[in-house]
Amino acid sequence: MERSPNLARIRPAQGQRRQHCRNGYFPRESTDYRLAKIKGAAGDRIYFRGDGNERCPDDQACRLKTYVVRNDEVIVSRTSGKFACSWFQPRKGTETVGWIEIERLAWQEDIRRPAERDWLGEWRAYDNVIRISKSKEAGQLAIKGEAIWGSGSRTHSGELDYEAKPSDDKMKFGDGTDELDCQVTMQLVGKLLVVGDNLHCGGTNVSFSGVYQKRPTR
Secondary structure, three states, rough: OOOOOOOOOOOOOOOOOOOOOOOHHHHHOOOOOOOEEEEEOOOOEEEEEOOOOOOOOOOOOHEEEHHHHHOOOEEEEEEOOOEEEEOOOOOOOEEEEEEEEHEEEOOOOOOOOHHHHHHHHEEEEEEEEEEEEEEEOOOOOOEEHHHHHHHHEEEEEEEEEEEEOOOOOEEEEOOOOOOOEEEEEEEOOOOEEEEEOOOOOOOOOOOOOOEEEEOOOO
């Protein structure tokens, strides 16, 4: 029997409406991301719903052309009524983010606790890169990262250079407690790394927030 999900029903980020479910907000809108598999009959197409108007995601007109099928894995950030804000990352290509009906989700409760090796490696989300390696101090990990916003002569950059200790599937670090200090949270969800920051880890518009994939080792 499936356990009822204990998902964070959080206040939307500044400028975000309750029905919003999209890439930019997703990595910063929860403190407990959940992994789920799509359930249904073979051949079923479970369509995403967008957030284009205030009637979404309930209105059938909000249905997108993109869909998932049985056993596809999604990351869920939060719920709204009968829907869950979900991120689907295919093996190749770009992600799809949108609302999926909760009844179509099988929550993955038997996930093992991450080992140290699961964190290690080079993680990428578009042009952002984060490298995680062992620290000289036992139990700690070394995190280094680079992020860039803009192009040409108008570019801003940010860097991460920290050491932190994971707590189960999460890790948190930063410069201090002031709201203007760089603060970063990470969570391993399946094979993906969800990273959220407070937009103070670099120059204007620079952010490390994203859902990262580990670059295969050669």
